Amino acid sequence: MVTKSKQRTLIELKNVKKYYFMGDNVVKAVDGITLKIKEKEFIAIMGPSGSGKSTAMHMVGSLDIPTSGKIFLDGVDISLLTESRLAQIRGKKVGFIFQSFNLIPNLTAKENVMIPMTFQNQSTEESLAKAEELLELVDLGDRMEHYTNELSGGQQQRVAIARALANDPEVILADEPTGNLDTKTGEMVIDFLKKLNQQGKTIIMVTHDSDLAKKHADKIYWLKDGKIEKITKR
Amino acid sequence: MNLRLIVLASKNIRNRGIRSWLTMIGIFIGVAAVVALISMGQGLQAAVTGQFAALDPDKLIVTNVDTGFGPPGSTAVKKLNEHDKELIESVNGVDVVVQRLIRTVSFEYNDKTDFKYVANIPTEKEAIEVIYDALNLELEKGRLLDENDRRKVILGHNYLSDDFGKSIRVGKKVIIQGEEFEVIGFLKKTSTFILNGIIIMPDEDLREILNIGDEFDILVVQVKDRNELPDIKDILEKKIRKDRDLDEGEDDFSIQTPEQSIQTINTILDTINLVIVGIAAISLLVGGIGITNTMYTSVLERIKEIGIMKSVGAKNSDILTLFLAESALLGLVGGIIGVIIGLALAYAAASGISTAFGGLEFSISLNVPFLIFAALFSVFVGTISGVFPALQASKLNPVDALRS
Numbered sequence: 001m002v003t004k005s006k007q008r009t010l011i012e013l014k015n016v017k018k019y020y021f022m023g024d025n026v027v028k029a030v031d032g033i034t035l036k037i038k039e040k041e042f043i044a045i046m047g048p049s050g051s052g053k054s055t056a057m058h059m060v061g062s063l064d065i066p067t068s069g070k071i072f073l074d075g076v077d078i079s080l081l082t083e084s085r086l087a088q089i090r091g092k093k094v095g096f097i098f099q100s101f102n103l104i105p106n107l108t109a110k111e112n113v114m115i116p117m118t119f120q121n122q123s124t125e126e127s128l129a130k131a132e133e134l135l136e137l138v139d140l141g142d143r144m145e146h147y148t149n150e151l152s153g154g155q156q157q158r159v160a161i162a163r164a165l166a167n168d169p170e171v172i173l174a175d176e177p178t179g180n181l182d183t184k185t186g187e188m189v190i191d192f193l194k195k196l197n198q199q200g201k202t203i204i205m206v207t208h209d210s211d212l213a214k215k216h217a218d219k220i221y222w223l224k225d226g227k228i229e230k231i232t233k234r
Numbered sequence: 235m236n237l238r239l240i241v242l243a244s245k246n247i248r249n250r251g252i253r254s255w256l257t258m259i260g261i262f263i264g265v266a267a268v269v270a271l272i273s274m275g276q277g278l279q280a281a282v283t284g285q286f287a288a289l290d291p292d293k294l295i296v297t298n299v300d301t302g303f304g305p306p307g308s309t310a311v312k313k314l315n316e317h318d319k320e321l322i323e324s325v326n327g328v329d330v331v332v333q334r335l336i337r338t339v340s341f342e343y344n345d346k347t348d349f350k351y352v353a354n355i356p357t358e359k360e361a362i363e364v365i366y367d368a369l370n371l372e373l374e375k376g377r378l379l380d381e382n383d384r385r386k387v388i389l390g391h392n393y394l395s396d397d398f399g400k401s402i403r404v405g406k407k408v409i410i411q412g413e414e415f416e417v418i419g420f421l422k423k424t425s426t427f428i429l430n431g432i433i434i435m436p437d438e439d440l441r442e443i444l445n446i447g448d449e450f451d452i453l454v455v456q457v458k459d460r461n462e463l464p465d466i467k468d469i470l471e472k473k474i475r476k477d478r479d480l481d482e483g484e485d486d487f488s489i490q491t492p493e494q495s496i497q498t499i500n501t502i503l504d505t506i507n508l509v510i511v512g513i514a515a516i517s518l519l520v521g522g523i524g525i526t527n528t529m530y531t532s533v534l535e536r537i538k539e540i541g542i543m544k545s546v547g548a549k550n551s552d553i554l555t556l557f558l559a560e561s562a563l564l565g566l567v568g569g570i571i572g573v574i575i576g577l578a579l580a581y582a583a584a585s586g587i588s589t590a591f592g593g594l595e596f597s598i599s600l601n602v603p604f605l606i607f608a609a610l611f612s613v614f615v616g617t618i619s620g621v622f623p624a625l626q627a628s629k630l631n632p633v634d635a636l637r638s
Contacts, residue, residue, distance in 0.1 A: 104543075115543065116546040118236065118547065119243070
């Protein structure tokens with residue numbers, strides 16, 4: 001493994017807190033997290049359910065705004081951005097992969113992959129060509145015109161990977177990407193993520209599977225009660 | 235505008251299948267109603283105006299009218315009489331005054347009886363010419379009535395068709411109000427549908443069989459110089475008022491120029507059109523609320539989808555555009571279908587009316603700018619109806635939306 005000390009910082013969280021106010025109760029989903037993620041890293045965020053790992057990931061992916069603290073994405077403080085600017089940056093720099101795939105039903109695999117490009121105002125021809133290319137990459141060249149309900153779980157997750165890559169983002173955020181898959185297809189998905197990491201993508205994977213995290217991630221953040229409990233490196 | 239979003243919107247509408255159609259029914263009923271009624275309204279206006287085309291611009295029409303003060307019913311209207319006729323004849327510039335009677339009578343032929351309109355032909359040669367000229371009467375068969383004819387009639391074009399089991403021909407005898415008349419001619423088919431079904435008989439005969447005394451329904455005033463028509467109208471009004479001892483504003487008579495008659499009808503038709511458009515507007519409003527309802531349901535069902543789109547970079551404005559495009563498309567398709575159905579209804583109704591009134595030329599005016607406007611207005615209704623649901627969709631928090 002190459003040394004990563006000279007890599008630039010892609011994402012930085014400074015004392016980030018996310019509180020939910022429910023009546024008189026305050027739920028501290030994330031309670032003061034500070035971390036730096038460098039480019040080309042493969043990071044895992046581990047923790048039991050309710051530890052705040054998903055909330056943390058949403059904020060890392062600029063899908064959510066912290067209650068307090070600062071988040072820098074490529075040096076830009078996202079809390080200062082307008083909604084439309086934030087959406088633009090999110091669409092361009094971050095690719096999401098979800099546990100439940102989150103493909104849009106009623107759209108074909110190809111149309112699903114085209115969606116992120118639609119919101120970056122890419123021409124239809126470019127989007128079509130890129131979507132086909134990406135689906136070939138995830139070995140779904142023969143499933144492009146299939147609707148999501150005609151695809152197996154593993155195939156759906158590969159469509160989701162293709163979608164995450166549509167705008168050629170620097171960061172891939174994977175929230176329990178193998179959670180709904182059997183071991184074999186899960187491994188296949190992880191292999192894709194590894195391959196992408198080797199090609200230079202930064203991977204942030206949220207999981208509760210410690211074996212998976214230990215086996216693949218360069219660095220693991222262990223979360224508990226909204227705080228970083230420990231950091232382990234491979 | 236992002237074209238891909240519109241493609242996506244149309245796909246979403248198609249995916250909702252029957253629900254999209256049901257939503258559009260609300261809109262296209264409204265549009266179809268407006269298109270059908272407006273198209274027919276213009277046709278109706280043309281047809282009714284056509285009824286008056288026979289009137290010449292050098293004639294005044296004098297009638298007595300209900301003042302609104304008397305008890306309801308026709309008895310309240312005093313009939314015009316010989317005295318009125320003489321009074322009008324005495325005015326300078328008046329050429330001929332023709333008395334007109336238009337009544338209904340029983341008409342019997344081949345043992346079959348029906349009720350028909352009958353009109354009189356005056357017994358003076360001059361007046362006969364005025365009437366023939368005014369009504370633009372042309373003969374299909376036989377000859378016209380002249381001042382010496384008695385117990386003879388001319389019949390409208392409709393009598394030539396086989397309504398009475400046995401065809402009526404020139405020289406045949408028919409029974410009118412129990413009296414025997416000889417048919418001496420048939421009129422050509424005209425665009426004035428009343429004329430196609432009319433019986434024309436000498437004034438004296440008509441008075442006799444219906445027991446009519448000294449009264450007229452209408453007096454047609456032929457002036458010598460048509461440029462004097464407005465002046466003569468004023469003089470006549472003053473004279474009749476003085477004769478009947480009335481103040482201005484208490485008139486129980488009316489003098490109309492042919493243009494005024496057409497205007498009166500047009501005013502009535504305009505009012506009818508306005509009412510129709512009002513009803514159609516309510517229908518469109520209800521249709522619009524239907525779209526709003528569908529779009530709200532659609533937003534609720536697709537919260538997760540909205541979250542997904544936001545997570546892959548959709549801006550609030552993109553989501554807004556997508557949902558507005560969907561409701562606008564519902565309006566557009568609904569509008570286009572509405573225009574087509576409306577035109578079909580109008581043509582069907584027009585051919586029905588033309589058949590029923592035989593000879594009434596009721597044609598649909600195909601007003602293309604209006605049809606385009608109707609479809610565009612439907613798009614407008616659709617878009618407006620989608621504003622609130624689309625705003626709701628666009629403002630969803632992506633994390634909450636994904637979690638649903």
